[in-house]
Amino acid sequence: MDEVTSFRKWVMYYVAVWIFGALVVVGLGIYLTTATQKTAVLGNAQLGSSYRSLAEFYRTFFERNGLHLELTDVSHIGESADQLEREAAPINASFILAGSTLSIDTRKLVSLGSIKLAPGWLFYRAPAIEGANPFTALAGRRISGGPRGSFSNRILRELYDAGKNPGAGPAEILELTDSDGKAALLRGDVDAVWMIDSAASDNVSRLISRPDIHLFSWELADAYLERLPYLSRLILPAGYFHIGDTRPAKDVKLLSSTVTLLVEADLHPALQWGFLLAAQEYYASHYDELSGEVSFPKYIDKSVPISSVAEQYFNEGVPTVFSYLPIFYASIVERIWIWLAGTFILGYPTFRMIKKFRASTSKWIKAKASRQKRRTERRELRKAQTLDATSK
Structure with missing residues (x-):
């Protein structure tokens, strides 16, 4: 009975590990597929404005870091914001001015913070x-x-x-x-x-x-x-x-x-990180003393809820993994590290248990084979003795 119970436990844990591993692989596959299929599209404002040069800076930053940002010409950033709230429009990111959200529907939008004065x-x-x-x-x-x-x-x-x-x-x-x-x-x-x-x-x-x-x-x-x-x-x-x-x-x-940057709430986290890191680099290279003690990006205009990615950025800073990997892969690692940790926490004890069970199973099989051999030998011996007794 103990052997049967041990075998059932082994099967249950082995199946659990494989199911968990399959979920990790499927989840990672979905994540990668979504990321490669989605592109950030930002409204490119009128000539002569700093918004246009800012958009160009972002596009250059994205390309340099393996991300893709398309710029769509608009007459002004108000038009860009209007398109952002329409699901049929291609734009999924837009600059707006503080207070401007009073005229647009922001229920499906999130803020990445203010990026400049x-x-x-x-x-x-x-x-x-x-x-x-x-x-x-x-x-x-x-x-x-x-x-x-x-x-x-x-x-x-x-x-x-x-x-x-x-x-x-x-x-x-x-x-x-x-x-x-x-x-x-x-x-x-x-x-x-x-x-x-x-x-x-x-x-x-x-x-x-x-x-x-x-x-x-x-x-x-x-x-x-x-x-x-x-x-x-x-x-x-x-x-x-x-x-x-x-x-x-x-x-x-x-x-x-x-100037605040709004994006669609479902914009991929890797692209949101791209915008935040581009804003950080822009401020570092375009410091304006008019900003005084205010550094950008910063969550100033709170009329639109902050995205979870931006909230992490403002509360915890940039994760260390971004210093070693491109933004796209760093974003993946940063988001699935809990899954990886869970896999290790569950998988390592299970692996040790399986290894221990295999060792005990091997001993049990050897012992069973030895007992079977002894029973066979005893049967053969009794059979031989019976034949001897009959012959006499």
């Missing part, structure tokens, strides 16, 4: 505006505010509604791209242009260099922040762009947003 710039033609309210001075004037549906256009209209003077005439807000608005301001076709972009963008650099173009300082920034809490105040120091020419000539108060 996005200051707002209100450039206008001379003469210099006297007073703290730009919309009083620009009453009856033409302001380029970004394309229809863009985040910058929406924010400008919110600023205008908060600060317009009831006794002054209305300003005309035109829906031009940043590049077209810049060109129109330089030609004198518009009186002001509003854009939300990095200080390093071509559009901002071109306008800040012109002596006949002024940058408005939001002296009532704190009052505007009460109405638009998703914005923040930023100080642009005198001489930030050029110390010799002292551009700007004095400190300027800006209203700023942050």
Whole structure:
């Protein structure tokens, strides 16, 4: 009975190990298949903006690290976000500005955190505006505010509604791209242009260099922040762009947003790690003193839930395995190490048990064979004795 029980235990453990191993192999196969079939698709914003150069930086980083990122041209990042929420659209990753999620459905999206500052710039033609309210001075004037549906256009209209003077005439807000608005301001076709972009963008650099173009300082920034809490105040120091020419000539108060990266909730973890590590490298190579003590990427805009991958990144940092393996394989190892540990924890004792059982089974078989041999010998002996007795 003990031998039968031991044999049953051996069979049960042996089958359990094989089933567990098969589940590991199948799970890993599904993981690899999913990863190789999915590609990150990011909206590529308008020419002259820092969002476009940022997207190109990400694509280069992905290619260098064995991942694939496609860029799809959009007129502005608002259009990219609109496509992101539509299942039929190819885009599965998009830049957005803080506060912009109020206009899109984010139930199937997750955040990878904010990746950089996005200051707002209100450039206008001379003469210099006297007073703290730009919309009083620009009453009856033409302001380029970004394309229809863009985040910058929406924010400008919110600023205008908060600060317009009831006794002054209305300003005309035109829906031009940043590049077209810049060109129109330089030609004198518009009186002001509003854009939300990095200080390093071509559009901002071109306008800040012109002596006949002024940058408005939001002296009532704190009052505007009460109405638009998703914005923040930023100080642009005198001489930030050029110390010799002292551009700007004095400190300027800006209203700023942050750029957040949203992705579809089911975007493969390897691709999410690619975005996070690209953001980390971008910040390291494009440090901007305007950021102050804030380092990027960082989970600032909490209007969209953070992804589990980003949460791990912000709480625990980058796993050590990423220092030794490409992102794709490091992501696999990082996600299945629990499975591997479970396999070892279950498999090693089982292996020892099987090995011990085989040894005891071998002894049992030898003992059984020995007993069988002795019984056979005894039968043969009795048979011989019976024959001898009969013959006598």
